[in-house]
Amino acid sequence: MVITESKNFDEILSQLTKGSNIIILGCSECATACETGGSKQVKDLAEKLTENGMNIINQKVLNISCNLLKTKRDLKDLENIDNCDTIISLSCGNGVQTLLNLTDIKVIPGTNTLFVGEEVGSNYFIENCRACGECRIGRTAGICPITRCSKGLLNGACGGSKNGRCEVNQRIKCAWIEIYERLKNLGELDRLYEIQPIRSYSNISKRRVLNKGKQDNA
Amino acid sequence: MPDSKLKKTLDNHNFAITAEIAPPKGTDFKRQIKVAKRLMDRIDAFNVTDFQSASVKASSLGLCIELIRNKIQPVLQITGRDRNRIAVQGELLTASHFGIENILCLTGDHPSHGDNPEAKPVFELESVSLLNTARSLENGVDLGNNQLDKPYPEFYLGAVTSPVYTPLEVQLIQMVKKIKAGAQFFQTQAVFDIDTVRSFIDRTSQMNTNILIGVVPLKSAGMARFMNREIPGIKVPENLIKILENSNNPVEDGIKIASDFIIQLKDENLCQGVHIMAIGAEENIEKILNEAKLN
Numbered sequence: 398m399v400i401t402e403s404k405n406f407d408e409i410l411s412q413l414t415k416g417s418n419i420i421i422l423g424c425s426e427c428a429t430a431c432e433t434g435g436s437k438q439v440k441d442l443a444e445k446l447t448e449n450g451m452n453i454i455n456q457k458v459l460n461i462s463c464n465l466l467k468t469k470r471d472l473k474d475l476e477n478i479d480n481c482d483t484i485i486s487l488s489c490g491n492g493v494q495t496l497l498n499l500t501d502i503k504v505i506p507g508t509n510t511l512f513v514g515e516e517v518g519s520n521y522f523i524e525n526c527r528a529c530g531e532c533r534i535g536r537t538a539g540i541c542p543i544t545r546c547s548k549g550l551l552n553g554a555c556g557g558s559k560n561g562r563c564e565v566n567q568r569i570k571c572a573w574i575e576i577y578e579r580l581k582n583l584g585e586l587d588r589l590y591e592i593q594p595i596r597s598y599s600n601i602s603k604r605r606v607l608n609k610g611k612q613d614n615a
Numbered sequence: 616m617p618d619s620k621l622k623k624t625l626d627n628h629n630f631a632i633t634a635e636i637a638p639p640k641g642t643d644f645k646r647q648i649k650v651a652k653r654l655m656d657r658i659d660a661f662n663v664t665d666f667q668s669a670s671v672k673a674s675s676l677g678l679c680i681e682l683i684r685n686k687i688q689p690v691l692q693i694t695g696r697d698r699n700r701i702a703v704q705g706e707l708l709t710a711s712h713f714g715i716e717n718i719l720c721l722t723g724d725h726p727s728h729g730d731n732p733e734a735k736p737v738f739e740l741e742s743v744s745l746l747n748t749a750r751s752l753e754n755g756v757d758l759g760n761n762q763l764d765k766p767y768p769e770f771y772l773g774a775v776t777s778p779v780y781t782p783l784e785v786q787l788i789q790m791v792k793k794i795k796a797g798a799q800f801f802q803t804q805a806v807f808d809i810d811t812v813r814s815f816i817d818r819t820s821q822m823n824t825n826i827l828i829g830v831v832p833l834k835s836a837g838m839a840r841f842m843n844r845e846i847p848g849i850k851v852p853e854n855l856i857k858i859l860e861n862s863n864n865p866v867e868d869g870i871k872i873a874s875d876f877i878i879q880l881k882d883e884n885l886c887q888g889v890h891i892m893a894i895g896a897e898e899n900i901e902k903i904l905n906e907a908k909l910n
Contacts, residue, residue: 547725548696548736552743553792554785555722556777556804559847565725577785589788592796595700595744595758 398427398515399489400522401508403438410449412505413483419451420481421507422496423458424488430516433508434458434487442487442507454480462492469499478502530600536588538579545572551593619716619771620688621659624888625800625825630881631888632909633690633802633827634900635662638673644681650897655687657910658900660717662690662802662890666697669729676706680713690773691715694723695740700748700758703740707752711768719773719802720745720793742774743789746796774798777848778806778815778828787818794824802890804848805831807855807872809879816885827888828880832899833869836860870899874906881907 413419421439428434436458443453454477462468472478483503486493490510497504512524527544533551534541543549547565554573557564563571580586624631634654636647651661661682665675679689691710698706707718722741726734740748748758755767774793780786790801806812806828819826833839836859839851855872862868877889893900904910 547727548722548738548741550722550738550741552741553789555741556775556780556786557722557724557847558780561781564847565727574782574785577782577788586788590791592743592747592792595740595747598739 398430398513399491400511400514400524401428401431401433401489402511403433403487404507404509406442406445409442409485409505409507410446410451413446413451415450416452417482418454418477418480419446419483419485420455420457420475420477421446421453421485421487422456422462424462424486424492425458425460426462428462428488428492428508429458431522432520434462434492438487442485459488459492462486462488463495465495465498468492468495472496472499529596530605531596533593536591536593537576538583538585540572540576540579542572542576545569545575551596553589619660621690621717621800622771624659628887630909631659631800631825631827632657632904633660633662633888633890634658634897635664635890635892635894636678636897637664637667637895638675638678640670640672642673644673644678647678647897648681648685650900651682651687652685654900654904655685657904659888660688660690662692662719665692665694665721665723666729667724669696669724669726669731669734671729671731676710676715679710679715683714688717689715690717690719692719692721693745694721695738695742695745696723696726697734697737699737699739703745703748704752704757707749707770708763708768711752711770716769716771717773718749718770719775720749720798721775743792743796746772746774746793746798750797771799772797773800773802775803776801776826777804778811779804779848779850783815783818790819790822790824794822798824800825800827800887802827803829805829805842805892807831807833807849807851807876809876809883809885811850812880812885813883825887827890828886829890829892830873830877830903831892831894832873832896832903833859833865834896835865835869866896866899870902870906874903877903877907877909 421443423434423439439456443456447453459471481502484496485505485507486496487507493506513526513528514522514524516522525544529543547563558571561574563569580588663675663678675692679691682689720742726736749770749772752768755763776790777786812828836856839856842849843851859865880886891900
């Protein structure tokens with residue numbers, strides 16, 4: 398899922414104009430799981446903004462906010478939308494922009510989008526995938542070197558590991574030592590001797606669009 | 616054909632000596648040139664570090680060009696940390712134009728360790744890919760598969776390795792890959808223990824490559840402890856730390872330890888040469904050479 402954190406309240410406040418009519422929209426999916434855009438966070442933000450003299454005219458958790466057609470219907474039926482001049486979106490950056498694509502009303506984000514991640518405990522999320530578009534973990538015993546090696550190296554370990562830990566962050570294990578250990582256990586150590594070609598950045602350095610399985614340059 | 620002095624020394628099975636020299640954090644190269652000039656007849660090549668420890672300094676290429684102007688042979692150290700493939704290839708072509716042949720390909724320290732820790736890390740190419748890239752340019756083709764104008768560059772390519780590393784097999788696999796990618800010599804992280812070298816050489820003998828063991832003259836017990844704590848791949852044995860601790864002149868004793876180590880490496884014929892890293896005290900390199908009776 399897409400991992401988000403709540404923005405600092407003062408930052409949200411600084412983007413609002415007193416007297417404007419505000420709608421706060423959460424998201425039932427990832428932002429709810431991250432406790433950044435669920436019903437409680439929407440309600441809390443509404444209360445805090447009201448205390449600060451803002452005019453909240455509606456608040457709602459959208460049933461998934463990054464689906465254009467669904468959100469279009471939700472906005473159409475949204476009470477008080479015609480009187481609204483600012484929407485605060487408590488979803489990931491995609492959800493914020495789904496709203497932007499559907500309305501001329503000013504939309505501001507109430508969260509920071511952090512990464513694509515996995516929930517490993519309550520309020521504990523980790524990144525295991527960078528969405529590089531060319532998954533190669535089949536060759537690295539299921540451990541993603543792009544995400545888990547601090548340098549994103551594709552051709553094995555650097556010399557920087559100390560006591561099996563990453564030179565950048567002593568709290569994490571060196572991804573390439575982990576890959577080595579797992580491949581060794583799997584009896585596939587030969588894979589480490591293969592020279593991996595240099596990764597192509599031509600696709601990921603531009604906005605990516607997937608349309609019926611085809612990528613183009615929209 | 617390249618006329619790298621380092622290559623000739625190693626090809627002729629003579630004991631090779633390289634020494635590290637860092638560009639200044641500023642614009643004045645006088646100190647570096649002075650040290651290098653004094654030692655040029657005794658050293659096969661001077662490694663010029665590439666923004667060592669991910670810190671802003673004058674560039675490796677710049678000091679290498681200045682050394683070449685003074686008829687001193689450098690080893691251009693190049694990392695993938697700060698340059699994408701376009702910049703790397705351009706830098707290698709420029710190096711070749713100026714007559715720089717020895718190239719040491721390293722992945723590079725992460726910027727978070729440096730003096731501009733918020734810098735964007737590039738790492739598009741790591742050590743293995745850098746070697747492959749240099750090879751490709753030698754064959755007249757860039758990484759985009761475009762033909763180069765003649766003459767094509769000719770390099771003498773090297774890489775690094777770390778004998779004090781657990782599990783060592785990870786580094787050994789990297790060495791095999793680096794050789795496959797074009798590395799003709801290796802310079803190692805500093806080693807202080809002869810048994811470590813013996814077992815490392817034993818495990819790499821099948822690779823038939825040139826290994827220059829890294830030597831760092833210790834300046835104090837504090838420096839040794841700091842390196843043990845902070846620097847990956849460094850293990851200064853306790854007995855050496857004790858000697859420095861009880862010494863009235865730890866700098867001189869550090870030089871003695873380093874030169875005795877080199878003598879032992881040479882006597883036992885363990886490696887093809889040494890790589891001296893004096894870390895800011897390049898003036899001491901001469902004393903080490905004298906004490907080790909090199910040249």
